[in-house]
Amino acid sequence: MMRCGWAVLAAAAIAFCVFAAPVGAQSGPGAAPIFQPGAPGQPSRQISREESLELGQSRYVAADVRFMQHMIVHHNQAVEMGDLVAGRTENPSVIGMAERIALTQASEMDMMRTWLTRRGESTAMDMSDHAHMDHGEMDHSDMDHSAMDHAAMGHGSDHEALSDVPLMPGMLSPRQMAELAAASGEGFDRLYLTGMIHHHQGAIDMVNALLAEPGAAEDPEMSGFVSDVITDQTTEIMRMRAMLAELG
């Protein structure tokens, strides 16, 4: 059982005083029994209503919070890439894809911010996490680290200098973003699609890294969200590869 802080007790007290929860027939004598089964072949045990409710207290871990904070930053770049589409290409497939991705990622960013806020967590990414992130959470064998120069990884000031180092793996570097902004026509299409495939793969890698953390992604909303990230972004990568092939 998790520790119960004073505030939650106070909050519960407020709830019970103000809203006077009814005590139904189910909690009285003759109430229906509540069981928690064991694994197949193992015995079940009868539990109280309180124990049942404790079992429903799904938890989240620090890795979940870091993941959400990082993913907001990561998603934001997809929105920024989408903002570059107007005036730079007339390819309807690219325009449509960019619009869809920007909308989806913006909507997911809202969801992630709310998830964090509801849990009293900051929505901002802790920049001091970087060392940890690069060497631990994000050190994924199938990721492309060639562009990474950890020693040169700057915070802030390097961005103006058009660094080749992205803010985090799976994002475009400031230089790549500048190149995209400078491109137009088919050149833009190609850079956008290539960049977004890389970007999406970065999100998938982030999910895989999260899933490797003990106890991560057990919160049912997290569980559903990360599953959707994998499914949707895999699909979009496939579509964008096909679009790239059509460009020749």
Next chain:
Amino acid sequence: MIKRFKTSTSILVLAGLMAACSPASEEGAEETTTAAEAVPQTREGLAPGLWDAEEASSNMQLVHHVRTPEAFAQPNALWAPAVERALWQAMAAGEEVERPPSPISFANTDLAFTGNRVVMGNWHGFNVFETSADAAPELILSVVCPGGQGDVSVHGNLVFRSVEDNRGRLDCGTGGVEGDVSDERFRGVQIFDISDLSNPRQVAAVQTCRGSHTHTLVPDPSDEGVLYIYNSATSGVRAGEELDICSSGQPDENPETALYSIDVIRVDLSAPETAEIVNRPRIFADRETGEINGLWMGGALEEGGQESAVTNHCHDINVYPELGIAAGACSGNGILLDISDPANPSRISEMSDPNFAYWHAAIFNNAGDKIVFTDEWGGGLGARCRPEDPENWGANVIANITEDGLERQSYYKIPGNQTAVENCVAHNGNLVPVPGRDIMVQAWYSGGISVIDFTDSANPVEIAWFDRGPLSPDELYLGGYWSAYWHNGQIYGPEIVRGLDVLQLTPSEHLTENELAAANLIRFEEANPQLQESFQWPNEPVVARAYLDQLRRGDTDGALLDTVDAAIAAWEGGNAADAASAAAALSAAGEAASGADRARLVALAGVLAEAG
């Protein structure tokens, strides 16, 4: 059922809102409502509330409401505004507070029926209720086993349950699962034995590569001792280190990928503990090339159209074993399957639709020549029935099964007058067994319950509905009806937050007393989601009267119908002497008629011929 967060609005979806935030509810956990007369006849502007939301209905009434059992309700009502505010303030002040549970942890899900029992699934486990003729369902057992979605089926004393959450554990505990690979994690289909209510046990846990989002029981046509389960799994593929049959990736990279298939599980009912996967058929394969990703690969079918999902799984598979067919709602396509060999389903045909985002559920009409498919645009978590939402998005498609395959005839969506704080989209339902008509009752989450007549598949018509106001005036919470099923004369609706509702249809211009009485003759000992059994009406006068009422609405000769009416009246009085001649006259009229009335004339002739 619920899928994907991505297109939901900026409002985070929340279930929960449970007992402690009840405004002034004095009654116990069960309460009964009977008055339907006073409720307004519009769905617009219904007052919000957890327990006291305003209700409105048309041609149906709520007869019982049983609250979600307290063991499945959050005591600290995290998402109740007052409690929530206190928590936020404490968190902002840097206090050490207990982290709130995820609100979706206690959501009610699907229903299954056996004998006089109703099993209601929940993210947290399942609850079993006993029903009786006049009283509200009574809770007789709660089983706790955290891990959603928790959709259930039942066969005798066996309860089957879908689990897809990462936190699912083999031992039904919440000790956490360490790492991305664990032998304690459970994602798949659980089987519980509840024959001893004082000692329910988990007897099997069939692990699958993508967990279990929903599942369908499929009886073996040649062996009563065997049950198959079609498992529909929508989430990511597990690591091969955790379950060695699993690997992911696209087919060009990995032909063995767990994507692009369903799981077929075989259950020997004399030894359910031996249940196992016996097949993972490639039902989306291209017929010519054999490529396993042969159906829709995602994207919009037409410019400006809806983005349809990629077909690499089914969300629901609705089986009709007597006809040897199944209708699959498979993310980017609707498909028709031959299941005469249930372990080896094979695809007959498929359809796509420019307005469908996510093919979610399907149901046949009784004759098996039409399918209603549903689109869960927004995943059930978004408000999609607002005035500004397209009326063909998040709707039903009604398709005919023709020699050329599946052909869309129409769309149906409830009126777009739900609010921005009500999650709403087409969801689960089943058929109302009125002879001579195709009628479906269906849940629309917070959009309520809707009953449509789709006898004319090109022109579906709503004939009854029930709706409540939102849970909260200013925030969208995951709520409303998960499903709505006709079962033995009643409509049962599991409400995600509020509990189990029992409703009844009332006679109206759209549905006569005789039609309802004929529907009430259909009784099933057992009924499960996505498992369809045909309706065989007994040869009784009221069935004849139901057909007669329907013919009166059309242009059949009134004098003929008067004669038939008299013959039925005589039959009701014990004298069926005139039935045979009435039957002959109806047959003759039937030959000259067309469409649904022709079928009714023939059916009514058959009823009277047998009576005579």
